[in-house]
Amino acid sequence: MAEEAEDQTITFEDFKLNKQLLNAIEEAGYQKPTPIQQQAIPQIMAGHDILGIAQTGTGKTAAYLLPIIMKVKYAQGTNPRALILAPTRELAMQIEENIGLLAKYTDLRYTAIYGGLGPKTQISKINEGLDILVATPKRMMELYLKGELVLKELKTMVLDEADKMMDMGFMPQIRQILEVIPRKRQNLLFSATMHDKVIELSEEFLEFPTRIEVTPQATPVETVSQVLYQVPNLRTKIAMLEYLLQDKESFNRVIIFTRSKKNAENVAKFLERREYGEVRAIHGNKGQNTRINSMEAFKGGEVRFLVATDVASRGIDITMVSHVINFDVPFVYEDYVHRIGRTGRAENVGAAITFANEAEMYHIRKIEKLIRMQIPEEPMPAAVEVHETPFEEKQEIAMTIDHLKRQANPDFKGAFHEKKAIPKGKPTNSKRDPKASFWQKTKKKGSKKR
Structure with missing residues (x-):
């Protein structure tokens, strides 16, 4: 029976790919096709429009690139015949890198265009002639309106991470693009989730699509173990982080996600001061070259920690990430899935650890509804000192909880409305930033205990 099951296993040869692609697939280390x-x-090779619901880390990039490379076949003319739209420059760069891996034995010409860099080099590459173009919507329309792009020969268009595109407000640019490209073309739309805006886009964009859903929407990859710790405040989050990172053997390549650029910088600086290993921070304020170099260093194993905001959660494709740590819980719930999808990639085992204070637990419950599972919770390790929450941070958490409850129930009056017993001498609207004061203390040899 085992031999019979093995005989039925689908291989890349079964797709009738050419020798150049099969050699590239083997060298890239792909063992067997993912679901x-x-x-x-x-379906793509048969020419159908596709609506693909696939979470991050499932191999969807190769799922559309392999048939596109087969379809485009060889360098021809000067204008692109396939267009792949991506929401972020990180993802555009990653797709370009994957094309390089899979098309290495062909003469196909390809490039990625995105913002954050001057367009001069990108225009020069376009003028040399292209077969496959990867682009972010804004930069693409910018170069098209300058007359630098000719799109009349497009035969295939891909929208990757469509849900993220909608969240980032790219619908106007996508509609503009749909107006200027040939009507007769094959359309492929991939999304990790299927919210209303994606449905609306799919109805405008696709004609009688074949729907492919390999996993339920917004389900975390099965190879990622998840654990949740209720951590009361910022100072205890740092203590918990320090405790975990003592295990250098297990926590050898770690991505730490924060909700803000400020927290990303502060966590990175804190780790640098403690000298736990090489660390880099990537977020929206970092220059493009800095972000590229940081990710390359992390991918190459030179950097132990990458501290990132959600802008980077979909653009990192590194197979050997040991752990993802959610230092802050994301407010966009789908981002939780994208964050933890940075580990456990390519069927490797990974681990995701989340820290949540009392206010963030509200968002955890919403995330659990989205992913249709309860995130396993563990008590704080006894070795981790649980610090008292400073007054200002306690106020901030309480006000956040009130705000969330009021959103859910407009008649809710709020804890501050019900209990007005605020300690004398304590300001109710302090301008002092409790997080800033904590980080400032850590710059010294050690923070004084309260």
């Missing part, structure tokens, strides 16, 4: 690849590749 999304098994279902999507034959």
Whole structure:
């Protein structure tokens, strides 16, 4: 029976890919097609429009790239015949890198265009002639309106991470693009989630699509173990982080996600001062070259910690990330899935650890509804000192909880309305930033205990 099951295993040869692609696939280390690849590749090669619901880390990029490379085949003319739209420059760069891996034995010409860099080099590359173009919507329309892009020969268009595109407000640019490209083309739309805006886009964009859904929407990858710790405040989050990172062997390549650029910088500086290993921070305020170099260093194993905001959660494709730590809980619930999808990639085992204070637990419950599972919770390790929450931070958490409850129930009066017993001498609207004061203390040898 085992031999019979093995005989039925689908291989890349079954897709009738050419020798150049099969050699590139083997060298890239792909063992067998993932579920999304098994279902999507034959349908795309048959010319169908596709609506693919696939979470991050499932191999969807190769699922559309392999048939596109087969379809485009060889360098021809000067104008692109396939267009892949991505929401972020990080993802555009990652797709370009994957094309490089899979098309290495072809003469296909390709490039990625995105903001954050001057367009001069990108225009020069376009003028040399292209077969496959990867682009962020804004930069693409910018170069098209300058007359630098000719799109009349497009035969295939891909929208990758469509849900993120909608969240980032790219609908106007996408509509503009749909107006200027040929009507007769194959359309492929991939999304990790299927919210209303994506449905609206799919109805405008796709004609009688084949729907492929390899996992339930917004489900975390099965190879990622998850654990949740209720951590009362910022100072205890730092203590918990320090405790975990003592295990250098297990926590060897770690991505730490924060909700803000400020927290990303502060966590990175804190780790640098403690000298736990090489660390880099990437967020929206970092220059493009800095972000690229940081990710390359992390991918190459030179950097132990990458501290990132959600802008980077979809643009990192690194197979050996040991742990993802959610230092802050994301307010966009789908981002939780994208964050933890940075580990456990390519069927490797990974671990995701989340810290949540009392206010963030509200968002955890919403995330659990989205992913249709309860995140396993563990008590704080006895070795971690639980610090008292400073007054200002306690106020901030309480006010956040009130705000969330009021959103859920407009008649809710709020804890501050019900109990007005605020200690004398304590300001109710302090301008002092409790987080800033904590980080300032850590710059010294050690913070004084209260």
